[in-house]
Amino acid sequence: MTTNELTFVLNAVLQNQSKADFGVNEVIAILSALIALGALVVAWWARNDAAASAREAQIANELNRSIATRQGIIELHMVWLNIASIDPSNPVPVDVISAAKALDTTSSLWLSKVLDRNIILNSYWSDFKESYESISQCDQIIPEDGRKYSDLLTKEITQAYDEMQFITKARQT
16 A cells, blocks of 8 residues: 555545544554554665665675785785796706796786686786796606696686686787
8 A cells, every 4th residue: 555545544444434424444554654654664764775785785795805905915916926937947946936926926817707707917917927938848757746746737727827828819919
């Protein structure tokens, strides 16, 4: 029942009845109308409260996304901080393993799209590319491991490398 209908019912009941004819049915009708009006007020309040809660949830989500982005940038910066160049003909095991971990972290952030890909491309692509290409040329065996250094390049690292390379080439044309 709308507000206009409630008003109509109340006016009809109040105007068409004398005080002597005013009985239980009329009281029940008025109380029903008042309860319905109260329900409308409560529904309006709940709707406004839900809209405010939705806005607050959206703000919280944006804040969480911002914190995750900032954390990803810090993590990326820290992992690349002390990465040394790799000589494929004479690799230093700790340097290659550190570079592979940096490549893995970067590719994880790239593939998950946690960070804006432009940040990764603009800030880390040259180091990523250099490390990837150097490690891919390392055919020596990792001491005490048995794998080749090039085996440290996972399919995720290669996928990220291929995607970054494709975008970089597309930007140049």
